[in-house]
Amino acid sequence: MHCTTRITDTVVWVGGSDRRLALFENLFPVPRGVAYNAYLIMDEKTALVDTVDASITGQFMDNVTHTLEGRPLDYLVVNHMEPDHCANIEALMLRFPNLKVVGNVKTLALIGQFYDMELKGRTLTVSEGEELSLGSRTLRFYFAPMVHWPEVMMTYDTREKILFSADAFGSFGALGGNLFNDEVDFDRDWLADARRYYGNIVGKYGPQVQAALKKVGGLEIRMICPLHGPVWRSSISYLLEKYNRWSLYQPEERAVAVMYGSMYGNTENAAQILAAELAQRGVKNTAVYDVSGTHVSYLIGEVFRCSHLVLAAPTYNNGIYPAMLNLLHDMKALNLQNRTVGIIENGSWMPVSGARMRAVLEEMKDMSVLEPVVTLKSSVKEDSLGRLKALADALTQSLTV
Numbered sequence: 001m002h003c004t005t006r007i008t009d010t011v012v013w014v015g016g017s018d019r020r021l022a023l024f025e026n027l028f029p030v031p032r033g034v035a036y037n038a039y040l041i042m043d044e045k046t047a048l049v050d051t052v053d054a055s056i057t058g059q060f061m062d063n064v065t066h067t068l069e070g071r072p073l074d075y076l077v078v079n080h081m082e083p084d085h086c087a088n089i090e091a092l093m094l095r096f097p098n099l100k101v102v103g104n105v106k107t108l109a110l111i112g113q114f115y116d117m118e119l120k121g122r123t124l125t126v127s128e129g130e131e132l133s134l135g136s137r138t139l140r141f142y143f144a145p146m147v148h149w150p151e152v153m154m155t156y157d158t159r160e161k162i163l164f165s166a167d168a169f170g171s172f173g174a175l176g177g178n179l180f181n182d183e184v185d186f187d188r189d190w191l192a193d194a195r196r197y198y199g200n201i202v203g204k205y206g207p208q209v210q211a212a213l214k215k216v217g218g219l220e221i222r223m224i225c226p227l228h229g230p231v232w233r234s235s236i237s238y239l240l241e242k243y244n245r246w247s248l249y250q251p252e253e254r255a256v257a258v259m260y261g262s263m264y265g266n267t268e269n270a271a272q273i274l275a276a277e278l279a280q281r282g283v284k285n286t287a288v289y290d291v292s293g294t295h296v297s298y299l300i301g302e303v304f305r306c307s308h309l310v311l312a313a314p315t316y317n318n319g320i321y322p323a324m325l326n327l328l329h330d331m332k333a334l335n336l337q338n339r340t341v342g343i344i345e346n347g348s349w350m351p352v353s354g355a356r357m358r359a360v361l362e363e364m365k366d367m368s369v370l371e372p373v374v375t376l377k378s379s380v381k382e383d384s385l386g387r388l389k390a391l392a393d394a395l396t397q398s399l400t401v
């Protein structure tokens, strides 16, 4: 049975949610599930903007068929060719013999790479800024290369002032009836997952996001319709400001995230002492994470949020404790920049994890390491306790600058 939501008189959400998926991209835990959004525009011509993942094909087809009320589907706009949005292109082409697939040169090449379907005479290749008339409105296409993938484009409905934004402005999390941002407590229930989605999926491409923001910045936007998560029909500037900040690698909050790795509990002890020392100095909302027990995607969300990080890790086979190395690898791969970092190292015979962590941070942009670096030789002793307090002083002072 269909389950759709009307977005405007003529635009209908025909997507769905998957709460069974454990790992998005087989990598990122999605305990709250994930939504795959698709939008059907009913005008003199009908146009579907993107499809959905194979896991919800049945629901999606019911939604499309119901909304069309027997009319044919004229166009399928493919804003993004990732399979979680494209699994149903062929099924739609078979069902609607006159359907034309709308994409750019790169989109159409990717369709050919992923699928074996006969596209001859069934495609419409659009270029940057080109318009497609549906009758009472035109759709205008803005390319947003590498706002996840090279073929990505955004589609602007000139009548309704809707921006169909592909993966940009999306979030992990299944939708529970309340489709719109003003029907949910976004800050409480969605922001952390939207940031985690941004950091892990799009975070590497800050300059490309900036370019896309500039491109669509001059448009009158009444709604933003992303491919995952809530639809935005209010507080558009709030969302744009978050994206501007994240893509400039500016921290969202002046706050400390302490991230530690520990086998026997001694590095953990140092991290806890440091957090307590910070609290005694009036620092609030410090977040403490065990890097072995927290999926790295959550840690990435937090490093995008916080201005100050503390990385605490044992030396492991003359290198960095693997779970911490994994976090540092991701931070660097995702181009994280502009953070102030405290370091705590541990080692029982030759501690080198501090120097190794500093070396990775030095390969990143605008990462400043606070002094002192705290060295433990197996466990916290009076001398290292003094240095932990000195690091707490340095962090506190840096937070207030």
Ligand SMILES: Cc1cc2nc3c(=O)[nH]c(=O)nc-3n(C[C@H](O)[C@H](O)[C@H](O)COP(=O)(O)O)c2cc1C
Binding pocket: 261, 262, 263, 264, 265, 266, 267, 268, 314, 315, 316, 317, 318, 319, 346, 347, 348, 349, 350, 351, 352, 377, 378, 379
């Ligand atoms: C597999 C393994 C490799 C290690 N390699 C080193 C090393 O190369 N250099 C060193 O000084 N300590 C090394 N250590 C010792 C730990 O770094 C050290 O005991 C540290 O205090 C552990 O901190 P924790 O109590 O927080 O787990 C190693 C320990 C293990 C289990």
